[in-house]
Amino acid sequence: MSAAIGQLELIVLLTVARRGDDAYGLAVRRDLSERTGRDYSIGAVYTTLQRLEDKGLLRSKATDPLPVRGGRSRRLFKLTAAGARAMREAERIATSVWAGIPSTIRLEHA
Amino acid sequence: MSAAIGQLELIVLLTVARRGDDAYGLAVRRDLSERTGRDYSIGAVYTTLQRLEDKGLLRSKATDPLPVRGGRSRRLFKLTAAGARAMREAERIATSVWAGIPSTIRLEHA
DNA sequence: TAGATGTATCTATTTTGTAGAACAAATCGC
DNA sequence: GCGATTTGTTCTACAAAATAGATACATCTA
Numbered sequence: 001m002s003a004a005i006g007q008l009e010l011i012v013l014l015t016v017a018r019r020g021d022d023a024y025g026l027a028v029r030r031d032l033s034e035r036t037g038r039d040y041s042i043g044a045v046y047t048t049l050q051r052l053e054d055k056g057l058l059r060s061k062a063t064d065p066l067p068v069r070g071g072r073s074r075r076l077f078k079l080t081a082a083g084a085r086a087m088r089e090a091e092r093i094a095t096s097v098w099a100g101i102p103s104t105i106r107l108e109h110a
Numbered sequence: 111m112s113a114a115i116g117q118l119e120l121i122v123l124l125t126v127a128r129r130g131d132d133a134y135g136l137a138v139r140r141d142l143s144e145r146t147g148r149d150y151s152i153g154a155v156y157t158t159l160q161r162l163e164d165k166g167l168l169r170s171k172a173t174d175p176l177p178v179r180g181g182r183s184r185r186l187f188k189l190t191a192a193g194a195r196a197m198r199e200a201e202r203i204a205t206s207v208w209a210g211i212p213s214t215i216r217l218e219h220a
Numbered sequence: 221t222a223g224a225t226g227t228a229t230c231t232a233t234t235t236t237g238t239a240g241a242a243c244a245a246a247t248c249g250c
Numbered sequence: 251g252c253g254a255t256t257t258g259t260t261c262t263a264c265a266a267a268a269t270a271g272a273t274a275c276a277t278c279t280a
Contacts, residue, residue: 004148004268005236006117006235006236006237006267006268007116007117007236007237007267008236008237008238009236009237010117010207011207014207014208014211015207017211018210018211024258024259025258025259026257026258026259035203035206035207035209036203036206036207037203037206038114040237040238040239041237041238041239041240042239042240042258042259042260043237043238043239043240043241043260043261043262043263044237044238044239046259046260046261047236047237047238047260047261048236048237048238050260051235051236065245065246066246066257067246067247068246068247068256068257069246069247069248069255069256069257070245070246070247070255070256070257070258071245071246071247071256071257071258072244072245072246072256072257072258072259073244073245073246073258073259074257074258074259075258075259087211091208091211091213093145093146093147094204094208096145096146096147097120097121097124097125097145097146098124098201098204099145100128101124101127101128101197101201103201115267116236116237116266116267116268117236117267117268118267118268118269119267119268134227134228135227135228136226136227136228150268150269150270151268151269151270151271152227152228152229152270152271153229153230153231153268153269153270153271153272154268154269154270156228156229156230157229157230157267157268157269158267158268158269160229161266161267175276175277176226176276176277177277177278178225178226178277178278179224179225179226179277179278179279180224180225180226180227180276180277180278181225181226181227181276181277181278182226182227182228182275182276182277183227183228183275183276184226184227184228185227185228
């Protein structure tokens with residue numbers, strides 16, 4: 001069984017997957033904020049991306065600079081086969097742990 | 111916005127919620143293994159339960175010792191109102207981050 | 221009373237999460 | 251041309267969560 005990944009690692013992985021061919025640090029960070037409703041620091045995102053690459057779940061390559069203001073080279077990330085497997089595994093676990101939990105949670109007394 | 115909880119913290123919280131009135135350390139640990147397909151050490155589970163109580167998401171009380179072999183007192187955990195809110199919040203985020211991710215993940219080339 | 225069993229606590233370490241300053245490369249406007 | 255501005259990444263440090271496993275405890279059984 002492959003090593004489990006962390007919570008932020010998973011969210012970042014999903015975000016990279018969703019962005020497809022346009023997954024680079026700052027864009028991932030923006031998506032993250034939208035989806036989760038909270039802000040992540042620059043550092044949080046980049047270190048996580050780096051860790052995912054170290055684990056072999058992502059790989060990256062640099063793009064050519066763009067002819068626009070601030071258009072420096074981007075580091076584009078992409079899922080590896082292992083990354084896709086990690087996603088499926090995470091999905092399986094998420095489905096399992098949430099199963100049988102009613103959407104509206106009640107307390108008998110509080 | 112309340113502080114986010116960790117991955118294992120969430121799974122433990124859900125497990126306690128599901129067990130209702132019979133949520134104590136070792137039982138939670140067994141459920142965890144079944145749901146996730148992996149083993150958690152004793153320490154992993156208890157420290158997580160303790161953290162959740164410290165955060166006010168769970169509360170606990172000791173039972174009387176049971177008249178069975180190994181029947182020492184159990185520590186029963188229960189969701190607090192804050193714990194229930196944390197669950198809902200986690201559910202909202204999980205739904206959001208998984209949205210649009212196809213169940214079958216494909217790689218264009220690998 | 222020694223061993224088995226089911227339970228909880230304690231201690232230490234590794235892995236993840238988090239922040240933000242520093243650095244880099246491009247355009248814009250004067 | 252060159253400083254200001256913009257978009258992007260790297261580096262460094264620290265806090266929080268995850269994890270393991272030894273130890274302690276209470277009860278039955280033989």
